[in-house]
Amino acid sequence: xxxxEDVAVRAGVSVGTVSNVLNRPQAVSPATRAKVQAAIAELxxxxxxxxxxxxxxxxxxxxxxxPEVTNPFFADLARGAEDVADEHDVTVxxxxxxxxxxxxxxxxxxxxxxxxxxxxxxxxxxxxGGMDALVARGTPVVLLDHPAGRRNICSVTVDDHTGGALxxxxxxxxGHRHIAFVGGPLxxxxxxxxxxxxxxxxxxxxxxxxxxxxxxxxxxxARTAATDFARRPAATRPTAMFCANDIxxxxxxQTATREGLRVPDDLAIVGYDDIDFAAAxxxxxxxxxxxxxxxxxxxxxxxxxxxxxxxQHGHRQVVFQPELIARExxxxxxxxx
Amino acid sequence: xxxxEDVAVRAGVSVGTVSNVLNRPQAVSPATRAKVQAAIAELxxxxxxxxxxxxxxxxxxxxxxxPEVTNPFFADLARGAEDVADEHDVTVxxxxxxxxxxxxxxxxxxxxxxxxxxxxxxxxxxxxGGMDALVARGTPVVLLDHPAGRRNICSVTVDDHTGGALxxxxxxxxGHRHIAFVGGPLxxxxxxxxxxxxxxxxxxxxxxxxxxxxxxxxxxxARTAATDFARRPAATRPTAMFCANDIxxxxxxQTATREGLRVPDDLAIVGYDDIDFAAAxxxxxxxxxxxxxxxxxxxxxxxxxxxxxxxQHGHRQVVFQPELIARExxxxxxxxx
DNA sequence: AACGTTCGCTATAACGATTCAATAACCGAG
DNA sequence: CTCGGTTATTGAATCGTTATAGCGAACGTT
Numbered sequence: 017x018x019x020x021e022d023v024a025v026r027a028g029v030s031v032g033t034v035s036n037v038l039n040r041p042q043a044v045s046p047a048t049r050a051k052v053q054a055a056i057a058e059l060x061x062x063x064x065x066x067x068x069x070x071x072x073x074x075x076x077x078x079x080x081x082x083p084e085v086t087n088p089f090f091a092d093l094a095r096g097a098e099d100v101a102d103e104h105d106v107t108v109x110x111x112x113x114x115x116x117x118x119x120x121x122x123x124x125x126x127x128x129x130x131x132x133x134x135x136x137x138x139x140x141x142x143x144x145g146g147m148d149a150l151v152a153r154g155t156p157v158v159l160l161d162h163p164a165g166r167r168n169i170c171s172v173t174v175d176d177h178t179g180g181a182l183x184x185x186x187x188x189x190x191g192h193r194h195i196a197f198v199g200g201p202l203x204x205x206x207x208x209x210x211x212x213x214x215x216x217x218x219x220x221x222x223x224x225x226x227x228x229x230x231x232x233x234x235x236x237x238a239r240t241a242a243t244d245f246a247r248r249p250a251a252t253r254p255t256a257m258f259c260a261n262d263i264x265x266x267x268x269x270q271t272a273t274r275e276g277l278r279v280p281d282d283l284a285i286v287g288y289d290d291i292d293f294a295a296a297x298x299x300x301x302x303x304x305x306x307x308x309x310x311x312x313x314x315x316x317x318x319x320x321x322x323x324x325x326x327x328q329h330g331h332r333q334v335v336f337q338p339e340l341i342a343r344e345x346x347x348x349x350x351x352x353x
Numbered sequence: 354x355x356x357x358e359d360v361a362v363r364a365g366v367s368v369g370t371v372s373n374v375l376n377r378p379q380a381v382s383p384a385t386r387a388k389v390q391a392a393i394a395e396l397x398x399x400x401x402x403x404x405x406x407x408x409x410x411x412x413x414x415x416x417x418x419x420p421e422v423t424n425p426f427f428a429d430l431a432r433g434a435e436d437v438a439d440e441h442d443v444t445v446x447x448x449x450x451x452x453x454x455x456x457x458x459x460x461x462x463x464x465x466x467x468x469x470x471x472x473x474x475x476x477x478x479x480x481x482g483g484m485d486a487l488v489a490r491g492t493p494v495v496l497l498d499h500p501a502g503r504r505n506i507c508s509v510t511v512d513d514h515t516g517g518a519l520x521x522x523x524x525x526x527x528g529h530r531h532i533a534f535v536g537g538p539l540x541x542x543x544x545x546x547x548x549x550x551x552x553x554x555x556x557x558x559x560x561x562x563x564x565x566x567x568x569x570x571x572x573x574x575a576r577t578a579a580t581d582f583a584r585r586p587a588a589t590r591p592t593a594m595f596c597a598n599d600i601x602x603x604x605x606x607q608t609a610t611r612e613g614l615r616v617p618d619d620l621a622i623v624g625y626d627d628i629d630f631a632a633a634x635x636x637x638x639x640x641x642x643x644x645x646x647x648x649x650x651x652x653x654x655x656x657x658x659x660x661x662x663x664x665q666h667g668h669r670q671v672v673f674q675p676e677l678i679a680r681e682x683x684x685x686x687x688x689x690x
Numbered sequence: 691a692a693c694g695t696t697c698g699c700t701a702t703a704a705c706g707a708t709t710c711a712a713t714a715a716c717c718g719a720g
Numbered sequence: 721c722t723c724g725g726t727t728a729t730t731g732a733a734t735c736g737t738t739a740t741a742g743c744g745a746a747c748g749t750t
Contacts, residue, residue: 017491019736030700035738045698060490065466066406067736070705075403085447086428094422094449107463110422110447112431126444129402153397154354235633270635296572298607298635356706367730372708382728404706407735 018059027055038063069131077107078319079127081120081137082160085112088291089308090138093160096312097136104320106133113140121146128155134319136160136312141203143169156322158315162205164333170322172315172334174306176206179338180213183258183286183304184225186340190348192256192284193223198241198268199260200229207233207260210288214258226254233260238267246275255284256346262287262294262303269297269345281349290341300343307336355396364392375400406468414444415656416464418457418474419497422449425628426645427475430497433649434473441657443470450477458483465492471656473497473649478540480506493659495652499542501670507659509652509671511643513543516675517550520595520623520641521562523677527685529593529621530560535578535605536597537566544570544597547625551595563591570597575604583612592621593683599624599631599640606634606682621683637680644673 024031029048036044037052044052055061069075080097082090094110101108109132113120117140124147127135134156139147143165151157157169164171187195195218199207211227218225228245230237238259245253245268259265265287269279277283279299287294290305314334322329361368366385373381374389381389392398406412417434419427431447438445446469450457454477461484464472471493476484480502488494494506501508524532532555536544548564555562565582567574575596582590582605596602602624606616614620616636624631627642651671659666 020738021736031737032700032702032739033698036699039738043698048698060486062462062465062490064407064468064736065463066403066412066468067705068738069403070401070407070707070736071738073705085422085431086425088423091423091449110449112428112447125399126402128399131401131403149397153399235629239633266630267633270633273635292572293603293630296576296604296607298610357708358706368707369709369730369732370728373729376708380728385728401706404735405708407706407737408708410735 018061020061020063022059023052023055023061026059027052074131074133076105077109077130077132078316079109079111079123079130079132079135079137081111081113081123081127081135083113083115083120083138083140085110089289089306092308093138093312093315096309096314097316098312100313100316100320106320115140117141117144124150128153133323134158136315136319138162142205156319156326158319158322160315161311164331167331170315170318170331170333172311172318172336174311174336174338176209176338177213179288179304179306180210180215180258181217182213182338182340183210183288184214184217186302186342186346187256187258187284187286188217188221188223190256190284190346192254193221194226194254194256195223196226196228196245196254196257197260198228198230198238198257198264199233200231200237202227202229204233210258210260224254230264233264235263235267238264239271242268242271243275246272246277250282253283255282256286257283258286258288260288262289262291262301265301265303265345266293266297269299269301273298280345280347284346286346294341295343297345299345302343302346303341305339305341307338311336355398357398357400359396360389360392360398363396364389411468411470413442414446414467414469415653416446416448416460416467416469416472416474418448418450418460418464418472420450420452420457420475420477422447426626426643429645430475430649430652433646433651434653435649437650437653437657443657452477454478454481461487465490470660471495473652473656475499479542493656493663495656495659497652498648501668504668507652507655507668507670509648509655509673511648511673511675513546513675514550514553516625516641516643517547517552517595518554519550519675519677520547520625521551521554523639523679523683524593524595524621524623525554525558525560527593527621527683529591530558531563531591531593532560533563533565533582533591533594534597535565535567535575535594535601536570537568537574539564539566541570547595547597561591567601570601572600572604575601576608579605579608580612583609583614587619590620592619593623594620595623595625597625599626599628599638602638602640602682603630603634606636606638610635617682617684618686623683627678631678632680634682636682639680639683640678642676642678644675648673 020031020034024034098108111123120140136158138160139162159171163173197211202208215225228241230241265285287301287303290303294301294303357368357371361371435445448460457477473495475497476499496508500510534548539545552562565578567578624638624640627640631638631640
């Protein structure tokens with residue numbers, strides 16, 4: 017493969033001049049510039065990023081580690097972060113930890129080894145020792161959709177507690193008093209917070225909140241939960257269901273419908289995330305919307321702030337507020353209106 | 354940040370020894386090994402990937418460029434590729450071209466600059482000049498889910514023509530003669546091939562295939578198409594619908610149901626991809642399943658073959674066969690059985 | 691005509707690791 | 721003891737860039 021020196025020889029100039037053509041073209045006379053560019057084209061020269069990074073001392077990339085690429089929530093987050101990175105002429109390396117703490121740690125290590133400028137990460141569980149060490153060694157890190165317990169790190173989150181409260185308030189206002197929360201594992205911080213927010217509101221209103229913990233947040237989990245639910249005698253069954261995410265909600269909606277329950281007449285459903293599918297469902301789904309793109313943008317901005325002005329950078333915990341999008345799945349049934 | 358020399362000084366050994374501890378631990382005595390490891394821990398030393406890559410002449414990564422990370426099809430592809438990469442101690446850099454040829458080209462350039470060992474790519478449209486040049490310069494490339502026109506490159510695809518034929522045959526066997534194909538743009542190779550396969554079968558059986566071209570493959574496209582469809586007089590309406598993917602099919606299913614059509618009684622639906630949601634839908638969806646994980650695996654295997662034995666490597670075009678998964682959405686209606 | 695000033699280009703020292711030939715240390719055998 | 725043969729460690733060359741100091745040549749000013 018052609019090196020910069022091959023280009024220099026071919027163009028009859030020094031390597032320094034070739035480097036200048038590449039990095040500060042205006043510092044080179046048009047004539048030599050043309051010669052060099054011709055040589056580059058003829059040889060198919062492609063600069064060697066590692067050599068560049070070595071002398072520069074850093075790469076022009078940041079890392080983004082998410083637990084689930086398939087999830088539109090994280091895809092939008094990534095999009096937001098990429099937009100900001102583009103403005104800074106930095107590229108984003110995307111890694112999918114797939115909810116495995118092992119993979120997460122491995123990827124973080126890899127990113128550090130590569131001397132990325134900084135890292136955006138949605139930790140699988142909590143902030144581990146490995147991550148702390150990384151921060152201590154000087155790599156700027158911003159937590160995405162995960163609160164920073166410590167104050168030595170920035171974080172950008174959406175207020176899940178309020179989100180849960182929003183959903184519950186909405187259902188209470190619609191006249192429901194017996195509500196089910198579906199989601200899990202409850203140890204997942206987001207799930208836990210949504211539940212807590214909902215519980216507060218329901219209890220304050222004198223209602224009861226029944227927790228149906230699932231193993232995960234996928235369609236399969238929804239199906240088993242909803243099947244069991246639908247087969248209970250109507251009298252003991254909550255009249256509304258708040259699901260920890262839309263996938264769960266859609267799964268529940270479909271399964272409940274198949275089991276003969278009418279939504280929202282027999283069962284009102286509220287989801288979380290407002291994914292595209294939510295609005296397009298057989299019964300359009302009421303959902304709690306998070307400013308996901310904005311979340312990614314702000315996280316990246318905080319990261320770049322820390323990268324460029326480490327001195328006067330104060331670590332901040334940014335909290336966004338979610339918004340309830342009311343649709344048909346929680347409409348007040350005609351007979352109750 | 355600590356360099357290898359700092360470690361060497363601290364441990365009282367030479368840099369060569371530190372390097373040995375890192376790369377061939379068995380070649381250094383247990384005593385010094387311990388000293389060095391202690392120094393590494395104390396200083397928080399992290400090797401510099403760029404420096405390594407520079408002397409090694411190559412990185413231990415491969416690139417994967419897909420048009421849509423959100424799509425479970427590509428997520429599974431990626432998983433398959435990653436599994437194989439892991440076996441080779443190579444990490445996968447994932448890039449989302451987001452169906453933009455510009456981004457695709459930019460990412461490919463970046464990967465070449467980084468001297469990755471090879472690249473797996475699902476081209477947005479066709480194989481462009483930029484990609485040819487890259488191959489000519491010597492970076493091994495394998496096309497994923499896209500046929501290689503030229504024979505100077507490997508490709509791994511699923512036979513979309515057969516997939517379309519399978520779907521059509523299934524519907525014909527169920528007694529349908531008037532069938533709609535929904536999907537688009539038709540210039541997308543996969544969409545075109547599925548249509549062609551279906552058309553062949555339908556015409557051979559003496560039926561008619563009506564093409565409803567959509568702007569894209571998302572929920573929104575499905576909704577408009579299905580709404581128009583459902584409002585046509587029943588007599589002029591096809592009795593079955595073959596959608597170019599499951600998202601479209603699910604969108605159509607939901608919209609049609611809302612417009613009062615019963616599935617499969619008034620309208621049979623067959624999708625493509627067999628995503629998780631397909632089986633869990635209100636009416637479980639008949640779909641054409643592709644061996645996606647396997648696709649990613651084999652693509653990566655071909656890539657590594659080319660990387661390790663460039664000499665005796667013959668470029669191959671591997672074609673997988675899809676499989677029809679029959680479910681309720683295309684069941685024969687009771688009155689016709 | 692001599693003198694600074696630009697301007698365009700060159701030569702070379704980093705950057706941080708790995709590799710490998712050379713050397714030192716050690717050990718048992720003669 | 722000394723010698724051959726391992727084994728452990730060292731030191732320097734190397735990878736492909738960028739940055740920088742320096743060096744002529746050309747030019748405008750006095």
